[in-house]
Amino acid sequence: MLSKGLKRKREEEEEEEEEEEKEALAVDTWWLDSDHPAVAQAPPAVASSSLFDLSVLKLHHSLRQSEPDLRHLVLVVNTLRRIQASMVPTAALPPVPSLPAAPGMADSLLASSDAALSASMASLLEDLSHIEGLSQAPQPLAEEGPQGRPIGGAPPSLGSLDLLDPATGCLLDDGLEGLFEDIDTSMYDSELWAPASEGLKPGPEDGSGKEDTPELKETELKDTELDYLMDVLVGTQALERPPGPGR
């Protein structure tokens, strides 16, 4: 880089670094290095949120399998938690309602779909245990935690993922409703899709407001999950449904 003690202009420096990057292996974790000039230019949240998006997609895909691979699911969810934790470093502090520093509908959608994810994830895992209850006697509970050893700080359960804006850590207020006024919500006003039924876990504490906002991604996901649950619990339609895509 700065060889022979020569001072170089910033543009030259950046050009050199780009060339070096092309020669050497592409380092995918560059966003973790805050000294990197590219990071200084772009907010870290952008890179983390793209990984977040990817993980959310993977989770969706995994949940949509006829029988999700539990290992894959657990690893993706744990990775998603890590990413979210890194994007919200001040989660422990009480949320301060203020304008988000990096506004964008994408962040809002992410946050609201995250609530739906946690709800659907929770409901699916709950559903797996319900189904097992039909065919097997309940297993004796272990005295210690599921890992067989005392757990100091238990990781937050899925159901309690707080609805925080990933970029800023602020709670999203109900002002989002205004964004969706144009969307036809008559389809989702039917009682059949009332979230209080079928033992669905409620979302985060302020999630009730979110469930009213008919965000398309969220309700589409809910449709699928509720549909699945309905079919399983009713049972009669089980044979009529074509099997989902194989693993």
Next chain:
Amino acid sequence: MVLQPSERHYRDWSHRRLGPWCSPTGSPAPLSCETGCGEGSWILVCRLLVPTQVSLLSMEEDIDTRKINNSFLRDHSYATEADIISTVEFNHTGELLATGDKGGRVVIFQREQESKNQVHRRGEYNVYSTFQSHEPEFDYLKSLEIEEKINKIRWLPQQNAAYFLLSTNDKTVKLWKVSERDKRPEGYNLKDEEGRLRDPATITTLRVPVLRPMDLMVEATPRRVFANAHTYHINSISVNSDYETYMSADDLRINLWNFEITNQSFNIVDIKPANMEELTEVITAAEFHPHHCNTFVYSSSKGTIRLCDMRASALCDRHTKFFEEPEDPSNRSFFSEIISSISDVKFSHSGRYIMTRDYLTVKVWDLNMENRPIETYQVHDYLRSKLCSLYENDCIFDKFECVWNGSDSVIMTGSYNNFFRMFDRNTKRDVTLEASRENSKPRAILKPRKVCVGGKRRKDEISVDSLDFSKKILHTAWHPSENIIAVAATNNLYIFQDKVN
């Protein structure tokens, strides 16, 4: 060797012992080789293919087997997904080698007998028996398909003339008996030679039927079916050293079975949380200790290994030992947990060590030291900077297996681009070899491969970006006493042998 019409359908193959039909040039590779020491020099003994492909082609056209092998081997479109080999296992003597595939089939190969006339054929494996172990099923309660893919095969030690093995898919374990029949009774009184009944009035004398030799027939019969004990997907089975019990492990539970009892099993490990929302860890592999019938280990998706003693309690939720290496803070990333997930755990033959495989390394642990492994081997560390891409294409979730050699001095595991790696624990030397038909000529010694990680690429090296991540070696096996290895690459089974003096 031309396939006769009666031999065309693969289901008939269990009734015939077939000669070698493997080598593309029609002649088996000789075992002698010229040079090489250190890690040893490896040569290709034979490359074996799933029988269906050959039989399907011969049904359409009468082609010599050699031509079949030559023509369609280069054309990937003939290989169907059902033929992808999903498990490989030698039996306890190394005489038999079993493979299971995604189509639920088991193919057993037998080692060619040594003879003075054909010394060069020693070490070659030929098809011995083929049978359909598992069929696809439909679970009506959950409205789910159950894959017929064979996840694992484990042999039982031989106690009589017959061979026994366990094979499992996601839900059901089966015990198969493979036996030979080379004699048949002849000279019945009431039946003639074609089996037609004779009129008793025409019988004037009685005779005792005698056993006469017949063409060897190998038949496989299912002796036990162990079903309905696993809610989640079975990832491991392990035969206990008492030879009376075995265990099957799924994502959250491990069950202990008695071979004679199929309608019940004992649950010995259960890590399912009361509230499924709290699920953060799953069981990835499990194995019994080779000598102590009360001891077993299981690994997790968080990179931990637990050793349990069944004498301590009926439900082994409390471990006796807990093996975990502290995370290296300099290597911490979003993918730390995924790459620490253990995909395979194997006891050494001595029972003193366990070996674990995670995404980038193989680790050897001493049973007496829980806080860190005694040896760590980098399988393909050049992938560490590619984790994001590998996460994107799901390769980061690939489950590689690992194996010990007979003397526990060398360990082997697979990688991408049809590469596999061997590590000599004593000399600390390692080698990368490739299992591919382009590079495997008969009589040639396998050339060590090298991956270039930046800077100038030498002529023989391959750069990281050129690696083919669709060609992965997940399953390998090592002969229990000799330096013969079996490497599964998609639908091909390669058998390599060390040099023979």
